[in-house]
Amino acid sequence: MKRILYCTTLCLVLAGSSCKKIDNYAAPAETLTGTVLDAGLGTGVQTEIGSGGTRVKLLETSWSATPTPLYFVGKQDGTFNNTKVFAATYKVSVEGAFVPLVQTDASGATTVDKSQTITLKGTANLTFNVEPFLRIDWVGNPVTNADGTVSVQFKVTRGTTQTAFLSDVTDIFLFISDTQYDGNNNYDPRYSNQVTYAGTTGTALLGTTLTFTTKTALPKSQTYYLRVGARTGYGLKQYNYNAPKAIAIP
Amino acid sequence: MKKLKYIILLVIVLGASCKKLNIPPQNIIQDADVFGSSGGIEAYMARIYSELPIEDFRYSPTRGLNYFWIISPFPAISGEALSRDQTSATQETFNYWGAAYSLIRECNYLTETLPTYSKSYSTAQIANWMGEARFIRGATYFALVKRYGGVPLVDKVLTTPGETIDQVVATINELKIPRASEQAVYDFVATDLDYAYTNLPETNKHGRATKYVAAGFKSRAMLFAGSIAKYNTTTLVDPATSNRVCGIPSTKATAYFQAAYDAAKLLDGKFSLYKKTWAAGDPNAQYLNYVNLFFDATSTENVFVKEYQYPNSVHGYDAYNVPRQLIGANGYSAEVNPTLDLVEMYDGFPKNADGTIKNLDASGNYVLYTNTMDIFANAEPRLRATVILPGDIFKSQSIEIRRGIYTGSSAGGINPLIPVGSTATYPTTNLVTSATATQTAYTLPNGTKMNPAGLSGVFGSDGTCAISGFSVRKWLVPDKPTSEVLENRSDQTWIEMRYAEVLLNRAEAAYELYSAGVTTIDYRTDALTIINQIRDRAGAPLLLGFTSVNDIRKERRKELAFENKTWWDMRRWRVADVEQNGTLYRTLLPFFSADANKYFFDARFDERNRRYTFDPRWYYETIPTAAIAKSTNLIQNPGY
Structure with missing residues (x-):
């Protein structure tokens, strides 16, 4: 009885270990x-x-x-x-x-x-x-207002002249975040300011200096990152951005 | 004698060897068993009907079809409602693909096999079953195309009976069918439903397709196709086949709207809006009539229904959605809480010029009411039948919804607790609230005691209550005893298609035809007549004319609220990403002023600050990556 058990175990061990395959293809490097x-x-x-x-x-x-x-x-x-x-x-x-x-x-x-x-x-x-659909350029630096809100100035212009890609501007968004990874998927809605445009009203603002202000005062003793995004109605409606600017609220 | 023994042995041996071995396996049901008797075919039908992709009581976008545990309800992603368990926009996440093609195969198998057994049945029987199979196939392709755009079209059984794995593998590349164009799939759906319309009878057993069900579904599908052609902006062409798998040329819009209109017209005179207990000028009768519409099995408005029957086939709609004070033993309640945005679409209560509810007086203070129902005293009956308003009667109880007690002075009027449009939390001064249903009563100036929150909420941290200030009423059985408000205990019928939807399909198609300049008949007047029929039954004032297609869309959203249609409509109109763009939905929270001994309402954004953003990619869902891995000729939708 014991011998059978030993034999079976031995067979299983041999059979099992022989199944091992090694993936010897080099890792992507x-x-x-x-x-x-x-x-x-x-x-x-x-x-x-x-x-x-x-x-x-x-x-x-x-x-x-x-x-x-x-x-x-x-x-x-x-x-x-x-x-x-x-x-x-x-x-x-x-x-x-x-x-x-x-x-x-x-x-x-x-x-x-x-x-x-x-x-x-x-x-x-x-x-x-x-050729980006839109370019967003800072005009000056963010300014802290008397009520604790922060205002920024910027210009939105087209980055292309190809007529197929001149859809109307649908959104301009001042994103506020406490990290520099600021954008439509990461912003603090309490302060960020979103403006949506119907028809050609947004397009008419292209090239003008726009002033956007945070919705409410930014809390003190913290650094915030401000960034402006804008998008057109083309395709998947992805945003173009400018580079984030930090502002330290004393 | 010995010889005889051998002869017997020989006979036995020879006899035994005569047994045929080449017989079908006895433990597997054969085609003849299924298709040889009408009972077998009925069983086959029962199976394919049960797999029909219907977004009913057992559907949720994140859990799937025919799922039993629906606590992340569909209305909570379309802006119709807020729910504690579904707190953001989402696309479907359950990958409806393999199940669809299994069902399509079952339909194809039936339509290919049944004709070989046709001599056992009458022509009418064969036509009926063939029509049903084609209806189900068409409805399934519609379920696919509305999700993914163009999908592979399979109109026959791809394998032959008895094929070995090796034989299948040898032809594997033929099975990797690329996606057809979105237009081709809609046309395929139309062809199937036309076939069904021609072959199906005028009436059928409950829950089974008739020619009018096929026509109704066609009006729905063609309206989708027309909307995609007109409003879609996404294009994806499969370079290998030149099929436009996302998007339909805009020049096709009119033809699709015309097809939707014509299909809807086929139901004219065959069905009618349910008005059994409706009475002109009697809001209460109109309200009860609208409630009964969802429970009367003999309703003349039911086009296509999915029936349930306890204990064999059940769901849990009542258990998940009753107001908190009527909670059942499973501990669920109030999963679907209508938003103020939805409620404001209805008529019959004070509104500001912009359509929002007028809860403040001219000087900016809250308007005070003796009862919470006073502001809704003249509300459209359809609203009362769709939404449980604070203080309205349900199951013989007044549904008590109150956010808190305001203990400040009411002299000179009460200022808004938080600025209008603010997302701030409520102040703690002058305000008594409850975090949960375990409450400590507050003693009012007149000595009586009152709980800070109502029996159905709103509680500060316990989400099993009317978090929006409203609770859903549609589909809730009005006389179900609380002892039966349990999961898997509800069995009310789901009305997948009622005549009101077909009329709304027709009105929308008519208006789109009018907008496109089609003048064969006066489509605008036709649309207006239909919308006013629906408004009349709802107890809403009649419209004198349209300002835009939005009037028809709004009527559709009100009439079909909580019927799991709105999200698909938002998608096909391509408005979902505009409506849900960092969006907060609004709520209407009643408060009691201890000083004034009266109620007031605060209209505010969702206290939980749950923002909804619909990603424009979601207009075409992700083709399951597992499906692409298996069938490498499939191309993925844009952006994934």
Whole structure:
């Protein structure tokens, strides 16, 4: 009886251990880094962090002409960096609140394709020149008012002249956050000030200096980050932003 | 003698070997068992009907279809209501995909197999069953296209009986069907429903499709298609097939609206608005009539219903949604609390010029009322039948909703507790409130005792109460004893389609046709006549004309509130991202002034400061990544 048990155990151990498979494929270690630049200004296109902001699209074309795309999100200042990418051939493009780099006509045929094809080995540094839908520029610095609210001045202008992408401005939003990662997915609604526009009323404000004020006074002894976002009705209605400005409330 | 033994043995051996081994497995139901008798077909039908994607009492966007535990209710993502368990905007998260294609396969299997058994049945029977299968397939494709846009069209059983795994694998690439265009799917739905309309009878068993159900569904689907063509701004073309999987060319809008109008017209004269106990000029009769509309099995307004029956098929709508003071033994209550934004759409109470409720007098102080129902004394009967207003009677009880007792002076009027439009918390001075249902009574100046909050809330931290100042009434059984207010104990019928919806489909399509300049008939007048029929039954004043399509949309949202249609409407009108853009919904909280011995109402943003933002990507839901992994020719919707 005991012998049978021993034999069975031995057999099971041998059978079980022989099943072990080792995944000996090297871990992804190549680096894909770069910047999304405003073609007109040469500066990084500001965005929000997370899936609502700029993202990099990778098409691994080594095996198939129509692979399932891989995405990773970019950083707030328009740069992106991924240090865990497999070595392979990629068709790389970026998506966000700017004129799409890859455009198709009604039949799905590609009419514009500014994506870049790279054979990734080591580090690749890519620059994409894009035309943001909107540009937001600070005018001066944030000002603390007598009632404790903070006012900012800025201008919103178009970043493109292509007529297909001149949708009306639908929202201008002063975002307030206690971190610099300020945007439509991370703001304090108690102070942030959102204005929505119907029809062409928002578009009419383009190029003018606008003054936005926080909804209520900012609490004292804290640093806040202010940022303006604006968007048009085009596509997924993503926001364009300016760079956040910190204000320390004494 | 010995020889004989061998002969017998030989006979036995030979005889036994005659047994046929090539027979169908005895433990698996064969086609002949199912399709050979009408009983078998009825059982097949029962199964596919039960899988029909209906967003009813057992549906929630985050939990799915045919789910029993519905505490994150659908109205809490469309702005109709606030709920303690669903506190933000969301898209559906349960991936309705595989279940849809299983059901489509079952329909295809029936339509392919049934004709081979046709000699056992009459032509009428065959037509009826074929029509039902096509209706269910059409309704299922509609459920897919309204979620995802274009989806793969499968109009036949893709495998042949007895195929081995190896044979399936050999043809695997043929099974990876790419997405059809959104337009093609809507057209496919229309074709299926047209077939169903032609083949189905005028009447059928309860809960089964008739030709008018098919026509009603077609009016619904075509209205969706027309709205997408007109209002959608998203485009996605599959480069491999040139199919536009998201979006429909705007030039098609008129044809779809026309199809919606024509389909709705087919029900003309076959159904009518329920007015059994309605009486002109009698608000109470109109109110009771509107309540009864949802419970009368003989209602002339029911086009398509999903029936429940305790204990075989049940849901828990009453248990989850009764006002707090009528709470059942499971401890659930008040999951659906109508927002003031919804209530303000209705007529019959004082309003400001901008349509908001007038709770302040000319000098900016609260208007005082003896009873909380006084402000709603002349409310539209339909509102009372849809929403439990503070102090209204439900199950013979006055539903007591009160946020707190104001102990300050009322001399010279009471100023708003917080500035109008503020999101601040209420001050603690001059205000007595309760955090939970365990209350300490406050002694009023006249010596009587009163709990700070009402029996149904509003409590400061316990969310099982009327957090918006209202409780839902629609669908709640008015005479269900509290002992039966339990989960899996409710069995009222879900009315998936009532004639009012078909009329509203027709009115909306008519107005869109009028806007597009179609003048074959006077569509605008037709729309106005219909809207006024609905308003008349609701007890609302009649409209003299339209200012925009929003008048029709608003009527639709009121009439179909809490019927799980509004969110889909907001999507197809492409207004959801505008309506829910960092949005706070509003509430109306009653307070009692101890000094004045009267009530006043504070209209404010949701105290919990729950903001709703609809991501524009959600107009097309995420194709489940598991589906793409299996069928690599599927392309994902934009932004995911």
